[in-house]
């Protein structure tokens with residue numbers, strides 16, 4: 001047996017995946033990517049480079065136009081009406097039900113699979129504990145800050161214990177301090193629970209801080225132009241954020257991103 005045999009297969013593999021919308025827009029062209037167990041991958045690139053489209057393709061929220069996508073256990077989409085994707089999704093907006101208490105918002109994915117409120121209670125409480133909101137199960141979303149609402153959204157995405165967490169600019173609307181705190185908390189939850197993450201962001205700094213792999217994308221058509229590995233140990237904290245190595249990674253990623261912007265019309 002060679003060391004290679006011991007490597008777990010990718011959780012999900014994209015091969016030469018393209019997406020053209022009905023209006024003719026080629027949102028994504030020829031994307032190939034293997035998402036490994038316990039990867040933290042960021043999709044980084046300018047507006048319109050297909051980051052959200054790629055995430056939505058992985059989630060099964062939109063269909064690919066050509067290419068191939070496979071999950072390690074089950075080829076995606078082979079069972080009519082029941083796609084076996086083991087994932088949670090966090091959007092930029094927390095998208096909570098305003099009329100339902102925090103507990104019921106987090107229970108929702110389990111409720112949709114037929115798990116009763118009582119049976120779900122232990123895992124809902126565990127998910128709330130994971131995001132530091134144990135004491136807020138009985139309040140309504142309107143009583144929470146923006147950062148706390150996002151924590152509820154993360155708890156809801158993790159309540160089914162998915163192997164892959166997809167996050168579409170989850171912290172973009174938050175203030176800097178809240179964002180830093182959520183970055184740190186997300187990293188410790190990810191390290192403890194060992195799922196994989198694909199994280200869409202516009203921020204070089206955020207992508208370097210969080211990820212072990214950064215997929216740099218360019219627009220028109222949306223495509224991958226580079227992948228950069230951030231070979232730095234976790235946990236990452238203030239010492240890493242203020243280190244010269246962190247700065248060097250940010251410079252390298254900025255340069256790759258500059259390449260992504262080269263030749264792209266700036267229309268704003």
Ligand SMILES: Nc1ncnc2c1ncn2[C@@H]1O[C@H](COP(=O)(O)OP(=O)(O)OP(=O)(O)O)[C@@H](O)[C@H]1O
Nearest residue numbers: 021023025027046047048049050051052053054222
């Ligand atoms: N439903 C749709 N129909 C037609 N075109 C679409 C649709 N969704 C996205 N697009 C187009 O596909 C391209 C990629 O969009 P996408 O939202 O994936 O980019 P993005 O990198 O996530 O951008 P942003 O950073 O601004 O969110 C854009 O040109 C966009 O206008």
